[in-house]
Amino acid sequence: MHLSRWISVCVFFFLLTVINGNGSSQRSNMPGHIAMESYLGHSDRLLYVERLWSIKDPIEPAGDISKHCLELLDTFSNATSVYLKCIMCNARPLHYCQNCATEFAYAVNCYSDIARLVENGSRCRDELERADNVQVVTLVYDFIVDVWEKSHCHNCYNATAQNGTTVYNSTEETKEMLEKIQDVQMCFHDFAGKDIENVSVCFLCRELYNKANDYYNMLDKEDKLCSDLVDSMNYTRRMWSKDLHCTVAVHTDLLIYSLSVAISAIPLLFYLGLYLYGRRRVSAVSLSRRDSLRRALKEDADPPARASTSDGI
Structure with a gap:
């Protein structure tokens, strides 16, 4: 009696092992599962398969969002992807203000279409925000605008509105x-x-x-x-x-040369001034002595005046 029970239990576990082995081999042959099999456990593999097959069609309308609104969302998603790729490819050397203006304008205009669309009294942007508590659409839009503004790209362009869209043209400067x-x-x-x-x-x-x-x-x-x-x-x-090891200074050579000449000329001007002042002083002293000597000679040459006598009456 006990022997027959043990035999039944052994047969049951043998059949269970065979079934699990066949199921694992079938799942491993499914595309996209080979890489996942290497690091997911048995229970995780089953959960991964269930999630994989439960993914909905991305173009299927979700909730109360209209079909036209989802189409604009898909367009904005593609435009954002193109813009992000453009700025990454032009990050070094940095030329994304110059080379990605068209992509930025297209992404902004796509978001503007979402903000303007109103169907059956409901705004498309409001529908998207209500459907997503994280508000991914708004976050992505704020990000692309933030990159553009922090790079001051608007300083190099004139933004003009044409037919409801924004067009960016490079400034003359x-x-x-x-x-x-x-x-x-x-x-x-x-x-x-x-x-x-x-x-x-x-x-x-x-x-x-x-x-x-x-x-x-x-x-x-x-x-x-x-x-x-x-x-x-x-x-x-x-x-x-x-x-190139050229001088970094701009328009400073003439200034440096001028200062050098001016500084070098200061001692020369100082001594020249002293020389001219000395000569003038000597001339003034010599002239004063000459005048004194001339007056002295003149006084010696003139006789003293005699007292006049009058006759007696």
């Missing part, structure tokens, strides 16, 4: 600054390395460098710089000073 920086860098490229100490590039590119630096300082005082211009000018200055 930005175009001129970029042209000046490009001229300097082209000069570096053409003449750098022509001699051992880069004497030629320092001499030939000095005027272009000074003009670019002066114009940059003017825009800085007027608060018309964006991160692109700041990064480009910093790179140009680093090439000028560290790579």
Whole structure:
């Protein structure tokens, strides 16, 4: 009796092991599960499979959000993805203000479409905010705008409204600054390395460098710089000073030379002044002595006046 029970228990566990083995082999053949099998336990694998098959179709309408609103959300999602990729690809060297303005404008305009859409008395943006307590859409929009504003990209563009959308056009100051920086860098490229100490590039590119630096300082005082211009000018200055070993000072050579001449001339002027003052003093003393001697000689030459006598009456 006891032997038959033990045999039944052994057969039951054997069949259970076989069934579990077949189930595991079938799950391991499913696409996307091979990497997960390596670090998920048995119970976690079953939970992962259940969650995988329970994912809803992303284009299926959710809750009370209208179909048109979800379409605008999908457009905004794609626009945001393109903009984030653009700024990441242009982060070094930093040129995303210049190269990602179109992508930024498109993402902002897509969000504006969501904010303007009203269907059946309900605003699309309000529907999205009610459906998500984290408010991911608003957070993403605030992030892309924050990146643009912290980089001061608005300083390099004029924003104009056209047909309900915002269009960004580069300012004339930005175009001129970029042209000046490009001229300097082209000069570096053409003449750098022509001699051992880069004497030629320092001499030939000095005027272009000074003009670019002066114009940059003017825009800085007027608060018309964006991160692109700041990064480009910093790179140009680093090439000028560290790579090419040219003088960092701008328009200071003439001032230095003038000060040197002025300081050197101070002792000369001092001694010249003393010399002229001494000669004038000597001349004044000699003239005074001459006058005294002349008066003395004149007094000696003139006879003393005689007293007059009168006849007696």
